[in-house]
Amino acid sequence: MSLPLEDLAGRARPVTLAGRRMLPVPEPLAELFPGGGMRRGSMVTVDSISGTTSLALALVAAASQAGSWAAAVGSWSAELGLVAAAELGVCLERFTLVPDAGSHWPAVMATLLDAVDVVLIGGTAPVRAVDARRLAARARERGTVLIVLGSCWPERTDMRLTVTAARWRGVGQGCGHLQARQVEVVATGRGAASRRRATRLWLPGEHGRVEAVEAVGGEPGDVVPADPATSADPATILAG
Amino acid sequence: MAGRTLVVWCPDWAVTAAGFPASEPVAVFHANRVVTCSEAARAQGVRSGQRRREAQGRCPELTVVAQDPGRDARAFEPVVAAAETFTPWAEVIRPGVVAFATRGPARYFGGDEALATQVIATVDRAFAAGCRAGVAEGRFAAELAARATGATARTRVVPAGEGAAFLAPFPVQTLDQPELVDLLIRLGIRTLGGLAALPADAVLARFGTPGALAHRRARGLDERPLLARTPPPELAVTAELDPPVEQVETAAFTAKSLADELHRRLSGLGLACTRLGIEAETEHGEHLVRLWRHDGALTAAAIADRVRWQLEGWWSTGAPTAGLTLLRLVPDEVKPDQGSQLGLWGGSAAADERAARAMARIQGLLGPAAVATGVVGGGRDPAGQARLVPWGDPRQPALPDGARAGSPPSLPMRRTAGPAAGEAPPWPGRTPPPSPAVVHRGPAEVVDRFGQPVTVTARGELSAPPAWVNTAGSPVEVVAWTGPWPLEERWWDPAGRRRRARFQVCLADGRAQMLALESRRWWVEATYD
Numbered sequence: 001m002s003l004p005l006e007d008l009a010g011r012a013r014p015v016t017l018a019g020r021r022m023l024p025v026p027e028p029l030a031e032l033f034p035g036g037g038m039r040r041g042s043m044v045t046v047d048s049i050s051g052t053t054s055l056a057l058a059l060v061a062a063a064s065q066a067g068s069w070a071a072a073v074g075s076w077s078a079e080l081g082l083v084a085a086a087e088l089g090v091c092l093e094r095f096t097l098v099p100d101a102g103s104h105w106p107a108v109m110a111t112l113l114d115a116v117d118v119v120l121i122g123g124t125a126p127v128r129a130v131d132a133r134r135l136a137a138r139a140r141e142r143g144t145v146l147i148v149l150g151s152c153w154p155e156r157t158d159m160r161l162t163v164t165a166a167r168w169r170g171v172g173q174g175c176g177h178l179q180a181r182q183v184e185v186v187a188t189g190r191g192a193a194s195r196r197r198a199t200r201l202w203l204p205g206e207h208g209r210v211e212a213v214e215a216v217g218g219e220p221g222d223v224v225p226a227d228p229a230t231s232a233d234p235a236t237i238l239a240g
Numbered sequence: 241m242a243g244r245t246l247v248v249w250c251p252d253w254a255v256t257a258a259g260f261p262a263s264e265p266v267a268v269f270h271a272n273r274v275v276t277c278s279e280a281a282r283a284q285g286v287r288s289g290q291r292r293r294e295a296q297g298r299c300p301e302l303t304v305v306a307q308d309p310g311r312d313a314r315a316f317e318p319v320v321a322a323a324e325t326f327t328p329w330a331e332v333i334r335p336g337v338v339a340f341a342t343r344g345p346a347r348y349f350g351g352d353e354a355l356a357t358q359v360i361a362t363v364d365r366a367f368a369a370g371c372r373a374g375v376a377e378g379r380f381a382a383e384l385a386a387r388a389t390g391a392t393a394r395t396r397v398v399p400a401g402e403g404a405a406f407l408a409p410f411p412v413q414t415l416d417q418p419e420l421v422d423l424l425i426r427l428g429i430r431t432l433g434g435l436a437a438l439p440a441d442a443v444l445a446r447f448g449t450p451g452a453l454a455h456r457r458a459r460g461l462d463e464r465p466l467l468a469r470t471p472p473p474e475l476a477v478t479a480e481l482d483p484p485v486e487q488v489e490t491a492a493f494t495a496k497s498l499a500d501e502l503h504r505r506l507s508g509l510g511l512a513c514t515r516l517g518i519e520a521e522t523e524h525g526e527h528l529v530r531l532w533r534h535d536g537a538l539t540a541a542a543i544a545d546r547v548r549w550q551l552e553g554w555w556s557t558g559a560p561t562a563g564l565t566l567l568r569l570v571p572d573e574v575k576p577d578q579g580s581q582l583g584l585w586g587g588s589a590a591a592d593e594r595a596a597r598a599m600a601r602i603q604g605l606l607g608p609a610a611v612a613t614g615v616v617g618g619g620r621d622p623a624g625q626a627r628l629v630p631w632g633d634p635r636q637p638a639l640p641d642g643a644r645a646g647s648p649p650s651l652p653m654r655r656t657a658g659p660a661a662g663e664a665p666p667w668p669g670r671t672p673p674p675s676p677a678v679v680h681r682g683p684a685e686v687v688d689r690f691g692q693p694v695t696v697t698a699r700g701e702l703s704a705p706p707a708w709v710n711t712a713g714s715p716v717e718v719v720a721w722t723g724p725w726p727l728e729e730r731w732w733d734p735a736g737r738r739r740r741a742r743f744q745v746c747l748a749d750g751r752a753q754m755l756a757l758e759s760r761r762w763w764v765e766a767t768y769d
Contacts, residue, residue, distance in 0.1 A: 115598030
């Protein structure tokens with residue numbers, strides 16, 4: 001077991017301020033967060049017409065690769081595209097799903113908040129305010145990040161991420177295949193996150209990962225197959 | 241060396257059991273063939289295996305009785321009871337033959353001869369049937385000894401060490417293994433002595449296990465030692481709860497000591513438990529069982545936790561309607577304990593352990609299948625590639641995957657070279673990444689710009705470009721589309737055969753979906769959310 005020295009020093013340090021303890025997010029998403037990552041104990045809502053699932057999975061990816069555990073609760077996890085999750089960088093061994101918690105979901109949530117670093121909840125019935133407050137307090141106390149998909153949470157959360165624009169690239173009229181989607185993500189929130197931040201990124205990019213817009217190139221909203229010269233892309237076989 | 245064995249043999253038992261004396265001509269039939277006949281019938285030429293007509297031809301006054309193994313066994317019970325007055329270890333070989341080891345009783349009664357006489361007398365008193373007794377090494381030799389007696393000398397004792405010599409003149413037919421006997425006779429081996437003279441390893445090599453068994457018998461050894469097996473030690477631990485326990489706390493306290501006890505037993509044998517059965521019984525006679533699986537070894541604390549969670553789970557669902565009267569822990573699957581090592585700095589191993597405990601706890605609440613992790617394997621569509629594995633089960637994909645290990649994505653229609661021998665399949669026709677983030681299946685309607693349903697011919701030609709897609713009540717315009725990608729899977733398998741044409745569409749509201757046309761119906765297969 002070889003640990004980087006600063007990581008070891010971080011673990012040996014006696015006290016860390018809660019605000020300094022961050023869960024990493026993928027590089028292109030970092031500028032949406034005040035500290036460059038998800039603050040432990042905070043709550044994030046992801047809610048938009050399209051792109052909710054990808055964005056929520058992308059938020060988990062970096063922390064998951066760094067060894068954190070994540071859990072998904074609620075019916076959204078039953079329909080979750082696990083292949084897409086793996087492509088976005090979520091480590092599936094440390095990503096557990098509890099699709100049908102039924103009436104026990106508050107107990108399940110409480111258990112998960114104690115044990116894992118990120119809990120995603122979505123697709124449940126509207127949460128009662130009393131449950132919401134209790135779970136939020138527990139998340140704060142344990143330093144777990146709670147990500148809420150959709151609008152089932154009754155209270156305002158620390159941050160809210162919304163996909164405001166999305167354009168797919170790679171499909172024409174009867175040719176090509178879906179290659180990448182350029183999205184604009186807007187983050188609003190309270191406290192340190194109260195300043196509105198926005199970024200454009202590929203979600204997903206060409207290989208299914210989340211990428212900064214410069215990394216892939218091309219104008220937003222191109223609905224054309226990829227340049228045949230740059231890659232031996234199979235889409236050209238279809239297109240030509 | 242086989243132990244000295246006494247066999248009590250009642251001649252023509254089926255006839256005796258049917259209630260006829262040996263002096264009457266009686267034959268027991270099964271499927272129109274003689275199974276057993278009385279002494280009187282045998283004297284007139286009736287033999288086992290004869291047809292009924294033939295037997296009646298030789299002995300016109302023959303009484304015909306149908307075979308009834310149940311009757312034979314019932315009638316034999318008094319004989320067994322009589323034998324059991326000598327030893328508690330009497331073994332019924334079949335109705336008509338009972339055997340027991342003479343080691344204890346023979347010393348008590350003053351030798352094998354005296355014991356055999358005593359047994360005959362006792363059995364006669366219980367059930368006058370003219371039984372015979374034989375004593376020899378091993379059951380097989382003892383039974384032959386009993387059969388070798390006559391009406392006058394009803395016992396036969398083969399002295400110790402002379403078993404093989406006693407057996408040698410008997411024909412091989414006494415082995416009761418028709419196929420083997422047939423072969424032995426054709427090879428010129430007609431007596432047990434001839435068989436016993438062959439080297440044991442050569443017999444095993446030529447005739448296999450049945451031959452080796454027969455060889456052991458012919459040498460006067462018992463056949464059983466070949467199947468030597470140490471019975472598995474009893475590992476389950478049980479606690480009876482009196483008075484019945486109504487509270488989780490109290491039961492959990494008992495569970496803790498049970499877990500310690502179980503763990504002590506297991507570690508004493510160098511074993512670790514990977515699957516644990518938790519059983520409980522209630523005052524109302526309910527029997528609750530749940531199996532728990534764990535990848536690593538379960539420690540005493542982990543066992544106690546699981547029992548506690550399971551009890552909480554049962555109580556929260558109201559399964560036990562009364563107090564618990566019994567709690568049992570059964571190690572369902574054990575393996576040699578190889579131990580596990582935590583990381584030096586706590587590190588991820590501690591976090592993993594914490595997460596694992598939480599998952600196990602939720603399983604206790606909701607059932608083992610409620611917590612799962614995903615595994616991505618091979619396959620051609622997003623739903624088939626991923627598989628949910630219940631927490632604690634081995635993470636194996638449903639289908640093997642060769643393409644995922646860094647090779648370029650394959651597109652439908654692209655021809656790839658066949659995989660090398662032993663390589664995992666490449667799944668041509670797999671949709672390229674990015675994969676859809678939501679995998680669901682629902683009916684859809686797809687129409688062209690004139691409102692006509694879009695179809696695909698058998699040759700994969702599209703009737704018209706799709707213009708509108710309706711999945712949730714209101715039609716949405718298609719801004720870009722691609723397809724059809726024909727996919728014919730498992731054409732050789734009538735049950736698993738699927739023939740589809742797949743499409744990707746971008747809709748005016750920003751969504752992108754994968755659609756499929758299968759048996760003239762449109763489906764949404766996934767959404768690129």
